[in-house]
Every structure is written in C-alpha cells, then in structure tokens.
Amino acid sequence: QQPVQSPQAVILREGEDAVINCSSSKALYSVHWYRQKHGEAPVFLMILLKGGEQKGHDKISASFNEKKQQSSLYLTASQLSYSGTYFCGTHEETSGSRLTFGEGTQLTVNP
Amino acid sequence: DSGVTQTPKHLITATGQRVTLRCSPRSGDLSVYWYQQSLDQGLQFLIQYYNGEERAKGNILERFSAQQFPDLHSELNLSSLELGDSALYFCASSVGAGETYEQYFGPGTRLTVT
Numbered sequence: 001q002q003p004v005q006s007p008q009a010v011i012l013r014e015g016e017d018a019v020i021n022c023s024s025s026k027a028l029y030s031v032h033w034y035r036q037k038h039g040e041a042p043v044f045l046m047i048l049l050k051g052g053e054q055k056g057h058d059k060i061s062a063s064f065n066e067k068k069q070q071s072s073l074y075l076t077a078s079q080l081s082y083s084g085t086y087f088c089g090t091h092e093e094t095s096g097s098r099l100t101f102g103e104g105t106q107l108t109v110n111p
Numbered sequence: 112d113s114g115v116t117q118t119p120k121h122l123i124t125a126t127g128q129r130v131t132l133r134c135s136p137r138s139g140d141l142s143v144y145w146y147q148q149s150l151d152q153g154l155q156f157l158i159q160y161y162n163g164e165e166r167a168k169g170n171i172l173e174r175f176s177a178q179q180f181p182d183l184h185s186e187l188n189l190s191s192l193e194l195g196d197s198a199l200y201f202c203a204s205s206v207g208a209g210e211t212y213e214q215y216f217g218p219g220t221r222l223t224v225t
Contacts, residue, residue: 029210030211032213032214041113041115041217043113043216044215047213049210055213056213087153089154091210096167097159097161097166097208098167098169099156099210099214100156101155102153103153
C-alpha cells in the first residue's frame with residue numbers, strides 16, 4: 001500500500017520552514033526519508049522505527065506517530081541546497097523488507 | 112558518491128530486445144535492491160536480494176529477472192522490451208536485509224526503448 005505524501009509541492013524562501021507529511025493506512029514498522037535532486041540518485045536522510053529509535057543526519061528532524069501511522073519531516077531554516085523531491089518509504093509490518101515509496105513532495109527553495 | 116556503482120549509465124535499445132543492467136553494492140553490503148522510476152514518478156520496488164538469495168519481490172514483470180552473484184554484484188535482465196519500460200533503473204544496497212537498514216542508491220541506468 002503506497003503511503004500518501006502531502007503537500008505535493010511547496011515553494012519556500014531561503015530561511016523559511018516546511019513540514020512534509022507521510023501517512024499510511026497500514027501498520028508500519030519503519031518510515032524512511034530520502035531526498036532526490038533532479039537526475040540524481042535518492043539520498044538517505046532518516047529512518048524512524050516503531051518504538052522510537054531514529055537513525056539519520058543530525059540536521060534533519062522527523063517524527064513518527066505509531067498510532068496514526070504518520071510521519072513528518074521538518075525542514076527548518078531552509079537552504080537553497082534543500083531543494084529537491086522528498087520521498088518517504090514505508091515498511092509495513094506484514095511486508096518484510098519491502099520498502100514502498102510515496103509519490104514524493106517537490107520542494108523548491110528560492111533566494 | 113554512495114559507493115554503489117551501476118553500468119551502463121545510459122542504454123538505448125529497440126522494442127523486443129533484451130538488456131542487462133549491472134550493479135555493484137557498497138563494500139560490505141549484502142543486500143541489493145532494484146527500483147524503477149518512470150518520468151517524474153516515484154520509486155517502484157522491483158526485487159531484493161540478500162547474500163545471493165531472493166528476499167523480497169515487488170511488482171516485477173515476468174519479462175524481468177534478476178540475480179545476485181557470489182561476489183554480491185547483481186544483474187537485472189529485461190527482455191521483450193516495450194516502450195513503457197523506458198525509465199530510470201536504480202540499484203540500492205544496504206548492510207542488512209531488514210527494515211532498520213538505510214539504503215544507498217547508485218546513480219541509475221537510464222533506459223530508453225525506441
């Protein structure tokens with residue numbers, strides 16, 4: 001079951017904040033976040049696990065609401081380099097190690 | 112640079128043909144994943160191998176097959192190609208096989224079917 005991301009797109013000015021959401025109708029074991037710049041490979045940002053453990057970059061913050069099967073990625077004091085498409089990927093409790101990605105959220109940071 | 116290598120970078124071929132995409136994982140990684148990304152679309156999981164064995168399967172077409180060799184590199188074979196198979200194909204690798212491991216993506220192979 002593909003997770004749903006919102007918003008589909010967001011435009012910011014440098015220094016502004018943004019929140020990207022990811023939700024699933026299935027019970028999740030983990031949520032992964034990746035950023036992809038146009039024509040490049042996705043880059044790992046963070047993993048949030050059921051039970052509260054997190055792994056990822058110090059400058060990225062995210063949350064995982066296990067009751068609602070929702071995750072949010074918080075981008076604060078945005079920089080031009082934050083521009084790209086953000087994908088969440090979810091591991092359902094019943095799907096083993098298969099990672100299902102959302103459609104992505106396109107983030108544009110302007111000067 | 113993620114440490115995952117993929118060859119070739121670009122591939123142009125005709126409908127009905129067969130191609131092989133190659134992936135070498137990061138040093139020490141045992142899992143390899145294959146994804147398909149069509150124009151401005153999300154990432155569609157195809158298949159995962161862990162230490163030579165198939166671990167998980169996504170919506171991979173019967174015309175597609177993959178394997179992971181003893182040296183841990185992997186190949187994705189696409190046959191009877193159709194126009195709709197044109198896409199970016201990414202390989203990713205991780206240390207382990209489960210849900211707690213981050214995946215590192217290679218630069219991708221852009222396949223164009225004419």
